[in-house]
Amino acid sequence: MKNDLMASQFELLADLLEIQGANPFRIRAYRNAARTISSAAESLTDLVASGGDPGQFDGIGKDLARQITEIAQTGHLSSLEELRKQIPPGVLDMLRIPGVGPKKVSVFFNELGLKSLADLKAACESGRLSKLKGFGKKTEDSILQNIAAATEHSQRISIADARAAAEAIVEDLRSLPEVTQCEVAGSCRRRRETCGDLDVLAVCSDSAVPMNRLAVHPLVEAVLLRGETKQRVRLKTGVELDLRVVPEESFGAAMQYFTGSKEHNVAVRHRAKELGLKINEYGVFREETSIAGRTEEEVYAAIGLPWIPPELRENRKEFEWADAGAIPQLLTLTDIQGDLHMHTTASDGAASIEEMALAARDRGLKYIAITDHSKRVSMANGLDADRLRKHWQEIRRIRESIDGIEILCGIECDILEDATMDLPDDVLSEADWVIAVLHYGLRQPREQIMLRLMNAIRNPHVDIIGHCTGRMIGRREGADIQFTELLKAAADHQVMMEINAHPSRLDLNDIHAAAARDYGIPIVISTDSHSVNGFDVLEYGVDQARRAGLTKQDVANTRSLKDFKKLMKS
Ligand SMILES: [Zn+2]
Ligand SMILES: [Zn+2]
The missing domain is CATH 1.10.150.110 (DNA polymerase beta, N-terminal domain-like)
Incomplete structure (x- = not known):
C-alpha cells in the first residue's frame, strides 16, 4: 500500500x-x-x-x-x-x-x-x-x-496548465487601473504537481470591476456564482476558479489563508491560539482588534514566525525550520547553469544538436548534455553503438564551432527488463555523461525493478538515474521502488538523482527529492527537452525542488561545469 x-x-x-x-x-x-x-x-x-x-x-x-x-x-x-x-x-x-x-x-x-x-x-x-x-x-x-x-466531480490539472490559466487571468485583472493588488493563491501558489481548482485574490475599491472583467475573459466558460466579494467561474478546461475581492488591510491575511495548505493553516491557527490571538482570512486579532493583515510577512510576524515560502507550507518541516531560524534559502530559476538531459533529431527530438545548443545558450545556460535515446526505444529511433559513436563525433565537431556554451556527449541509456544496460560498457565508458532510465517493464515486481536500478547504480559509467519512477502524472503509475534502499545505494556509488522538470513527470517528487538530499545525493534538474521550446519547463523542476526545500547548494547543475564535474564519479 x-x-x-x-x-x-x-x-x-x-x-x-x-x-x-x-x-x-x-x-x-x-x-x-x-x-x-x-x-x-x-x-x-x-x-x-x-x-x-x-x-x-x-x-x-x-x-x-x-x-x-x-x-x-x-x-x-x-x-x-x-x-x-x-x-x-x-x-x-x-x-x-x-x-x-x-x-x-x-x-x-x-x-x-x-x-x-x-x-x-x-x-x-x-x-x-x-x-x-x-x-x-x-x-x-x-x-x-x-x-x-x-x-460534481472536478478534475485536476497539471501545475503547468494551472499556472498558465491563473497567471493569464491575474495579469489581465492587474491591467485594470482600479485593481491595486492581484495574486494567485491556493495549491497553484504552493506549486503542487496538480491543482483541483484555482484561487485568485484581488484588492479593488469596487468589487464589480474585476468580476465583470473575469466574466468575459477568453479562458472563462461560465460564471457559476457571484456574490458581494466572491465569484466562481468555470474555465474552458473544466477547472473552476474562485476570485475573491478583499480589503487592502486584509490582503496578506487572505493570501495566507487561501494559499493553505489546510494542514499548514491548522498549525498556524494553533500557534495563534497559544499566543491568545485569533487568525482568519481577515487578519490576526487580539480580542476584537486587528493587529496584522495587510501583508503575509506581518501576519506571520504577529504569531512569531518568519515569512514561510508557499512551496513549504505543507506542515512538514517548515515550523521546525522557522523555530530554529533556519528556513532554507530555496533554489531559484536563475541559479541553474546547465541542462543535462535533452534530445535531438538523432532520436526523437525536433531540433539539431546545433539548434539545441544555441537555444540553450540564448537562455543563459553555460553547459548542456545531449542525451538521445539508446536502441531499446526503437519507436524513438534510439541509437545503437555505431550510430551513437557517429553522433558523438558530430557533437564534438559542433562544440568546437560554438562559443559560450559547453556540450557534453551524453546518452539516455535504457535499463533493460533483464537488468542489463542497453549499451555495452565500452560504449558507455566513452560518454561524458550517462543517464540510466527505466522506460519499459515498469509493472515488473518490485524485486526486479530494484535489481535493475541497483545494477545501473553499480555500473561504473552511470552518472545519474533519470525520471526514476517512470510515472506520468494522472496517466501512469510509476514503478514500485524501495526508495531508501535505492537512495542509500546511489549515495554509496556517487550516482546523482534527476528531477525531471517535465510537468507530466516531475520525477522525483518533492518527498523523494528531499530524501535524496538528506542522503547527500546531488540532485540535477533537467528539462528532457525534445525541442528548443522544451527548455521552458525548467521552472516546474525548480518549483518541485523548492517544495522539497532544496537550496542552490543541493542542486548540482547550479555549479559551473568545472565544479559540476567534481561531483561526478569518474
Ligand atoms: Zn526518458
Ligand atoms: Zn529523455
Missing part, C-alpha cells in the same frame, strides 16, 4: 472521530500520524514487512504503531471499519463541500440528524440550519451554493 493511501485512511478515521465528537487529542494524534505517513520517504508497508517498527517515528505511539502495522499487513484498519458502521456514508459526502469540515458535519449529523447531501440541502432550503447556534443565514447560503460543487 502506498503511503498516501495509508495516510488518507488515518485522515478519514480522524474525520469520523471528529464527527462523532471524540476526544480532540485522539483526533489530533490520528491527523499527526497521517502527516507522518504521507511525508515519509520510505514505504511504511515495506518497513513493517521487513520487521521495522513504525513507532520509530516521532509522535507514533504504541497504539498507532500497532494500527499502522495492521493496515500495512492486511490492507485494513479495523478501527476505521468499526466507525464506518456507525456513521452513514452520506454523512461523509458532506465533507466534500468547500468550507465544511468535520466539526460542522458533526453538528449537522448529531443535532439535526442529517445523513446525506440531499438532507443538508433540504435543511438549508427550509432555513433549519440558520437557526443552529453558530450558523447564520450567510453560512446557510454559502453551503447551499457549495453543495452543487460537491456533487
Whole structure:
C-alpha cells in the first residue's frame, strides 16, 4: 500500500472521530500520524514487512504503531471499519463541500440528524440550519451554493496548465487601473504537481470591476456564482476558479489563508491560539482588534514566525525550520547553469544538436548534455553503438564551432527488463555523461525493478538515474521502488538523482527529492527537452525542488561545469 493511501485512511478515521465528537487529542494524534505517513520517504508497508517498527517515528505511539502495522499487513484498519458502521456514508459526502469540515458535519449529523447531501440541502432550503447556534443565514447560503460543487466531480490539472490559466487571468485583472493588488493563491501558489481548482485574490475599491472583467475573459466558460466579494467561474478546461475581492488591510491575511495548505493553516491557527490571538482570512486579532493583515510577512510576524515560502507550507518541516531560524534559502530559476538531459533529431527530438545548443545558450545556460535515446526505444529511433559513436563525433565537431556554451556527449541509456544496460560498457565508458532510465517493464515486481536500478547504480559509467519512477502524472503509475534502499545505494556509488522538470513527470517528487538530499545525493534538474521550446519547463523542476526545500547548494547543475564535474564519479 502506498503511503498516501495509508495516510488518507488515518485522515478519514480522524474525520469520523471528529464527527462523532471524540476526544480532540485522539483526533489530533490520528491527523499527526497521517502527516507522518504521507511525508515519509520510505514505504511504511515495506518497513513493517521487513520487521521495522513504525513507532520509530516521532509522535507514533504504541497504539498507532500497532494500527499502522495492521493496515500495512492486511490492507485494513479495523478501527476505521468499526466507525464506518456507525456513521452513514452520506454523512461523509458532506465533507466534500468547500468550507465544511468535520466539526460542522458533526453538528449537522448529531443535532439535526442529517445523513446525506440531499438532507443538508433540504435543511438549508427550509432555513433549519440558520437557526443552529453558530450558523447564520450567510453560512446557510454559502453551503447551499457549495453543495452543487460537491456533487460534481472536478478534475485536476497539471501545475503547468494551472499556472498558465491563473497567471493569464491575474495579469489581465492587474491591467485594470482600479485593481491595486492581484495574486494567485491556493495549491497553484504552493506549486503542487496538480491543482483541483484555482484561487485568485484581488484588492479593488469596487468589487464589480474585476468580476465583470473575469466574466468575459477568453479562458472563462461560465460564471457559476457571484456574490458581494466572491465569484466562481468555470474555465474552458473544466477547472473552476474562485476570485475573491478583499480589503487592502486584509490582503496578506487572505493570501495566507487561501494559499493553505489546510494542514499548514491548522498549525498556524494553533500557534495563534497559544499566543491568545485569533487568525482568519481577515487578519490576526487580539480580542476584537486587528493587529496584522495587510501583508503575509506581518501576519506571520504577529504569531512569531518568519515569512514561510508557499512551496513549504505543507506542515512538514517548515515550523521546525522557522523555530530554529533556519528556513532554507530555496533554489531559484536563475541559479541553474546547465541542462543535462535533452534530445535531438538523432532520436526523437525536433531540433539539431546545433539548434539545441544555441537555444540553450540564448537562455543563459553555460553547459548542456545531449542525451538521445539508446536502441531499446526503437519507436524513438534510439541509437545503437555505431550510430551513437557517429553522433558523438558530430557533437564534438559542433562544440568546437560554438562559443559560450559547453556540450557534453551524453546518452539516455535504457535499463533493460533483464537488468542489463542497453549499451555495452565500452560504449558507455566513452560518454561524458550517462543517464540510466527505466522506460519499459515498469509493472515488473518490485524485486526486479530494484535489481535493475541497483545494477545501473553499480555500473561504473552511470552518472545519474533519470525520471526514476517512470510515472506520468494522472496517466501512469510509476514503478514500485524501495526508495531508501535505492537512495542509500546511489549515495554509496556517487550516482546523482534527476528531477525531471517535465510537468507530466516531475520525477522525483518533492518527498523523494528531499530524501535524496538528506542522503547527500546531488540532485540535477533537467528539462528532457525534445525541442528548443522544451527548455521552458525548467521552472516546474525548480518549483518541485523548492517544495522539497532544496537550496542552490543541493542542486548540482547550479555549479559551473568545472565544479559540476567534481561531483561526478569518474
Ligand atoms: Zn526518458
Ligand atoms: Zn529523455
